Amino acid sequence: MERRLIPVKLDSYKPLREIVFESLREAIINGTLKPGERLMEIQLAEEMGVSRTPVREAIRKLELEGFVVMVPRKGAYVAGISLKDIADVFEVRAALESLAAGLAAERITEEELEALERSLVKVAESTEADDLTSLISADTDFHDILYRASRNERLVQIVSNLREQIQRFRMTSLSHPGRMRVALEEHRKIVEAISERNVELAQQLAREHIENAENTMLNMMRKMEEEGAKG
Structure with a gap:
C-alpha cells in the first residue's frame, strides 16, 4: 500500500x-x-x-x-471544489463582508473595537509562528467580531449559512505561501478604517480583502489542475 x-x-x-x-x-x-x-x-x-x-x-x-x-x-x-463554487461563494461573501465592514464602521462599540484589535494581535502571532490551525481560529474570530459589530442579525444569519464553504476556502487560501502576511496587513487596514469610522474605505478594503483571497484560491486551483494534467 x-x-x-x-x-x-x-x-x-x-x-x-x-x-x-x-x-x-x-x-x-x-x-x-x-x-x-x-x-x-x-x-x-x-x-x-x-x-x-x-x-x-x-x-x-x-x-x-x-x-x-x-x-x-x-x-x-x-468534497469537490469547482471554479464555479469558488466564484459563487466569494461573490456573495465579498458583498456581505463589505456591508458588514461599512455597518461596523458606523455601529461598532469601543468594547468590540478592542476585541477586534486583540483578534488582530492573535492573527499576527499565528502568522509569525506559521501556525495555520491557530491562524484559522484567529481569522475566524476576527470576521465573527466584524459581523456582530454590524448589528444586522440577518447578515449574521446568512454568513452562518455559508460558514462551511467559507471555512474550507479560508483554510485553503491561507495555506498558500505568503498569503498569511498579506491577509494580516489587509486586516490591519480594515481595522484602521473602522476605528476612524470611515464607512466607504472600510467597505472598499473589506471587499478587496475577499477578492484577493478569491484570486489566491483560483490560482491554486488552476495550478492543481495543470499539475494533474501533467501527471
Missing part, C-alpha cells in the same frame, strides 16, 4: 481524534487527499498508525465542516 499520510505524533494537550482530524484536514487542503477521492477508514487508519475510531470521528467532523460528503451506500468522499 502506498503511504501518503504521515503517522500522527501524539500531542500531550490534544485528544487523538483532534490530531487525526487536523491531519486529514491538512491533507485535503494541500491536495494529498484529492476532491472526489473516497476515504477508506481502514487505509487511513493504517497510514496514520491509529485505530479506525478516531478516523471515523474525524471524518464525521470533516463532513460537518464541508470537507467531506457522505454518499449513501458508498461511503465518504473528499
Whole structure:
C-alpha cells in the first residue's frame, strides 16, 4: 500500500481524534487527499498508525465542516471544489463582508473595537509562528467580531449559512505561501478604517480583502489542475 499520510505524533494537550482530524484536514487542503477521492477508514487508519475510531470521528467532523460528503451506500468522499463554487461563494461573501465592514464602521462599540484589535494581535502571532490551525481560529474570530459589530442579525444569519464553504476556502487560501502576511496587513487596514469610522474605505478594503483571497484560491486551483494534467 502506498503511504501518503504521515503517522500522527501524539500531542500531550490534544485528544487523538483532534490530531487525526487536523491531519486529514491538512491533507485535503494541500491536495494529498484529492476532491472526489473516497476515504477508506481502514487505509487511513493504517497510514496514520491509529485505530479506525478516531478516523471515523474525524471524518464525521470533516463532513460537518464541508470537507467531506457522505454518499449513501458508498461511503465518504473528499468534497469537490469547482471554479464555479469558488466564484459563487466569494461573490456573495465579498458583498456581505463589505456591508458588514461599512455597518461596523458606523455601529461598532469601543468594547468590540478592542476585541477586534486583540483578534488582530492573535492573527499576527499565528502568522509569525506559521501556525495555520491557530491562524484559522484567529481569522475566524476576527470576521465573527466584524459581523456582530454590524448589528444586522440577518447578515449574521446568512454568513452562518455559508460558514462551511467559507471555512474550507479560508483554510485553503491561507495555506498558500505568503498569503498569511498579506491577509494580516489587509486586516490591519480594515481595522484602521473602522476605528476612524470611515464607512466607504472600510467597505472598499473589506471587499478587496475577499477578492484577493478569491484570486489566491483560483490560482491554486488552476495550478492543481495543470499539475494533474501533467501527471
